[in-house]
Amino acid sequence: MKTYKLLLLLGCALFVSCNDFLDRPPVDKFTDEEFWQTETQARLFLYSVYPTLFGGFGTAQNPSWLEDVGDDAISAPIQNPYAPNIIPETDGGWGFTNVRKANYVIASAPRLNEPEATINHWLGIGHFLRGYFYSSLTFQYGDVPWFDRVLQQSDEKEDMDYLYKDRDPRNFVVEKNIEDFKFALNNTVRVNDGKLQINRYVVAALVSRVMLREGTFQKYYLQDIEMAEKCLELAKTASEIVMAGPYQLAPNYKSLFTSDDLSDNPEIIMYREYSDKTVKHYMVNQCYDIEQNGASKSLLESFLRSDGFPVFYNNEYWFAPTATDFFTNRDPRLSYNFRPKYYPVGGNNAPYSYSRSGYSLRKFTDDEWESSNPNLKNRGQNITDAPCLRLGEVLLNYAEICYELEAITGKDIFNQEVLNSTINKLRARVNMPNLEEIGGEPAINGVIYDDPVRTKWEPTNDVSPMLWEIRRERRVELCYENGLRSADLKRWKKLDYLCNQHNPDYRYGAYIVLDDFPSAVKDGIVLTGIISPDAGQDATLSEGYILRNTGTARDLPQPKNYVKPVPNNQISLYKSYGYTLSQTKEWQSEN
Numbered sequence: 001m002k003t004y005k006l007l008l009l010l011g012c013a014l015f016v017s018c019n020d021f022l023d024r025p026p027v028d029k030f031t032d033e034e035f036w037q038t039e040t041q042a043r044l045f046l047y048s049v050y051p052t053l054f055g056g057f058g059t060a061q062n063p064s065w066l067e068d069v070g071d072d073a074i075s076a077p078i079q080n081p082y083a084p085n086i087i088p089e090t091d092g093g094w095g096f097t098n099v100r101k102a103n104y105v106i107a108s109a110p111r112l113n114e115p116e117a118t119i120n121h122w123l124g125i126g127h128f129l130r131g132y133f134y135s136s137l138t139f140q141y142g143d144v145p146w147f148d149r150v151l152q153q154s155d156e157k158e159d160m161d162y163l164y165k166d167r168d169p170r171n172f173v174v175e176k177n178i179e180d181f182k183f184a185l186n187n188t189v190r191v192n193d194g195k196l197q198i199n200r201y202v203v204a205a206l207v208s209r210v211m212l213r214e215g216t217f218q219k220y221y222l223q224d225i226e227m228a229e230k231c232l233e234l235a236k237t238a239s240e241i242v243m244a245g246p247y248q249l250a251p252n253y254k255s256l257f258t259s260d261d262l263s264d265n266p267e268i269i270m271y272r273e274y275s276d277k278t279v280k281h282y283m284v285n286q287c288y289d290i291e292q293n294g295a296s297k298s299l300l301e302s303f304l305r306s307d308g309f310p311v312f313y314n315n316e317y318w319f320a321p322t323a324t325d326f327f328t329n330r331d332p333r334l335s336y337n338f339r340p341k342y343y344p345v346g347g348n349n350a351p352y353s354y355s356r357s358g359y360s361l362r363k364f365t366d367d368e369w370e371s372s373n374p375n376l377k378n379r380g381q382n383i384t385d386a387p388c389l390r391l392g393e394v395l396l397n398y399a400e401i402c403y404e405l406e407a408i409t410g411k412d413i414f415n416q417e418v419l420n421s422t423i424n425k426l427r428a429r430v431n432m433p434n435l436e437e438i439g440g441e442p443a444i445n446g447v448i449y450d451d452p453v454r455t456k457w458e459p460t461n462d463v464s465p466m467l468w469e470i471r472r473e474r475r476v477e478l479c480y481e482n483g484l485r486s487a488d489l490k491r492w493k494k495l496d497y498l499c500n501q502h503n504p505d506y507r508y509g510a511y512i513v514l515d516d517f518p519s520a521v522k523d524g525i526v527l528t529g530i531i532s533p534d535a536g537q538d539a540t541l542s543e544g545y546i547l548r549n550t551g552t553a554r555d556l557p558q559p560k561n562y563v564k565p566v567p568n569n570q571i572s573l574y575k576s577y578g579y580t581l582s583q584t585k586e587w588q589s590e591n
Contacts, residue, residue: 036108042122046198049101049129053198053206056272056386057281057364070485071497071506072299072475074357074548081554082495082561087583087590091567093140096147102130103150117189124187128203131180134173135210139217139487142563142584143167146176164579167566171227174214178234181207185238191245195263196273204241205269205389208397211235213491216404220493221562229408232401239398242269243421247391249429254336256392258366262385269389276383284382287365291345294357294548295338295479298497298505300326301453303334303476308433308444310451321511332430333476337363342510344546345521354521357509358546363480388482395422396474403470423473435469442469457503495557500549502556509546526550560586 035041084091105126112119130148137144146168151159184203193199215231218224250256250267262271274281286292301311306329311318320326327340334340344358354360364384399414399422406413416437424434436443442465443449454468455461463471471488478484489495500507514522527544565587574581 036111037113039112039114039118039122042105042109042112043197046105046125049098052098053132054270054272054386054388056388057274057283057382057384059279059281070489071503072295072479072485074294074296074507074509082498082557084564087565087587088567090569091564093137093564094567094570096137096145098133099130099137099147100150102126102133103148105129107150120187121190124184124189125198125203127180128184128188128198128207131177131184132206132210134177134180135214138170138173138177139210139213139490140564141167141566142170143582144170144173146173148176160577160579164574164577164581166580167582170222171224174218174227174231177214178211178230181211181234181238185241196270198270201242201245201247202270202389204238205394207238208235208242208394208401211238212397212401213487215401217491217493219404219408220491225408229405232405232408235397236401236405239394239401242391242394243398249391249395249425251429253333253429254366256387256390257364257384259385260383262387265387267391268387269391269394271388272386274383274385276381280380281382281384281386282380283364283386284369284384285379287361287363288369292355292357292361294355294509294546295359295361296357296506297359297508297510297545298503299475299479300334300338300359301505302472303331304432304472305329306331306432308427308435309449310453312452313449316452319511323510326510331432331476336430337361337479339367342512344510344512344517344525355509356546357548358512359510361480392426392477393481393484395425396470396477398422400470400474403467423470426473426477435473437466440464440466442466457497490562493562495561499554499556501554507547507549509548511543511545513543515542558586560584560590562586565590 035045103126106123109119109122109126112122134144134146144167145165147162151163154160185200185207188198188200188203191200211231212235215228215235218231219228246266247269248266250265255265256262256267259265260274262268262273265271273279303311305311305313311330323340323342327335339360339362341360342358343354343360345354345356399418402414402418405411414437419435419437427434433444436446438446438448441448441450450465451468451472454463454465457463458468471492474488475485489497496502498506508528512525512527514525514527526547527541528547563584563586565584566581571581571583
């Protein structure tokens with residue numbers, strides 16, 4: 001990862017065209033023909049896409065601000081409409097530079113002066129990259145133009161027609177992605193290609209992620225069951241490749257997020273490396289000395305009790321008046337991810353670690369660092385490595401994939417053996433009871449249960465009790481990681497969880513007593529005054545749940561909220577050359 005800066009310049013240079021009148025090759029740089037000769041050169045070129053694939057914690061100059069976490073964080077005092085709510089003039093997501101790079105690898109790899117197996121390896125990576133970047137485009141926009149070759153700048157009509165082609169149907173592109181991923185899994189056979197290099201397991205882990213994403217979106221939003229099955233079958237194959245590999249769960253959950261060196265962590269498939277001599281980040285600061293927007297009551301109440309049951313099971317009106325009550329006898333991951341003490345803030349002068357919801361994130365920091373690590377207060381000086389791909393995510397993918405495939409095909413795919421090899425391994429790490437499957441229902445120690453929160457959120461019962469538990473485990477284990485929660489809500493067609501009218505717990509933070517905090521902290525805090533779920537009316541404003549979302553309720557999501565519009569500047573660009581770029585059908589009425 002330390003070589004990323006060097007290759008960014010080189011990778012970009014390969015795409016810059018020379019002036020037509022310069023027919024002599026430059027003497028101070030590689031020509032394209034000279035460059036694609038050795039595997040080392042191919043590897044160097046590929047580094048240019050690594051920051052896109054493995055963003056990690058961002059950088060000190062471009063930090064990750066933990067915003068893309070769905071209903072896990074209370075994003076603002078007033079709920080804005082689902083974004084985007086209008087057709088934007090520009091959108092950085094609508095771009096094909098990385099697709100062009102992937103096509104460039106596919107076209108150039110056969111020229112390598114290397115053995116056939118080496119050439120096939122790089123071809124496999126090229127096909128993987130094209131499938132991966134197109135998967136991102138289809139998940140955002142649906143229909144997109146499919147480009148499978150590198151096109152140089154040209155005024156020839158044939159080339160212009162290709163460059164300014166209209167959008168191809170989503171499922172046409174998804175089929176192409178499946179072809180690319182299958183090629184990649186068959187040809188990218190190196191299981192270890194050196195430190196921080198794309199290998200067979202990196203490819204398989206990302207295929208597992210994006211094909212689960214597409215397969216469930218096809219099922220729940222597009223309702224194309226045939227395509228859903230194709231995607232999920234490929235996701236299953238990819239997951240099994242990783243699960244059969246050399247990876248094991250790290251014994252210590254916190255070690256995944258607070259280590260300066262993840263190179264020897266047995267769970268890590270790919271990470272981004274940071275160093276005080278090269279690239280640094282802000283993530284520890286975001287947990288320690290920057291005011292936090294705050295996690296939602298909804299998220300923290302989703303962590304199970306230590307006996308394995310939901311907090312409201314057999315206790316519909318469960319209520320924790322203090323932080324000690326709230327954190328006691330809970331899944332240990334609750335206190336691994338959040339400080340077991342409330343840190344609310346209402347004003348603009350937030351002390352370190354304070355949160356607008358009162359729940360203070362600690363996932364990416366270790367409280368013992370406060371006295372031993374001076375870089376905590378030096379913003380942009382953090383050097384903990386970022387886990388980009390880990391076995392834990394793949395295990396959760398596999399459990400969900402098996403459940404969804406059984407629901408689609410009727411075959412016996414999801415069973416106790418699957419649970420024991422996935423979710424229960426994650427639970428064992430933190431000494432939580434096994435999740436059992438009895439007659440298709442979730443159970444703990446032989447006792448079948450149904451979370452009362454599920455029946456409240458899912459009155460139409462379209463999420464079964466078992467699927468609810470599979471999704472819960474994912475939410476808990478992966479909270480605040482890689483923006484996965486937002487993608488999960490979209491692919492499940494559950495953006496209504498972000499509507500505070502449908503999900504009021506999304507608006508609330510911790511239950512506090514104002515007199516417990518000094519004025520500098522509590523000034524500006526708004527409380528609900530509701531002291532239990534069945535109170536039905538305001539009780540007192542001296543204590544209650546922090547009401548972070550004070551605005552009117554957000555409307556329920558519309559179809560257009562599940563797919564983005566094409567930005568206006570791209571439609572205008574096509575038009576200026578005499579071509580037509582169609583607007584996303586869900587947004588056509590907005591013009």
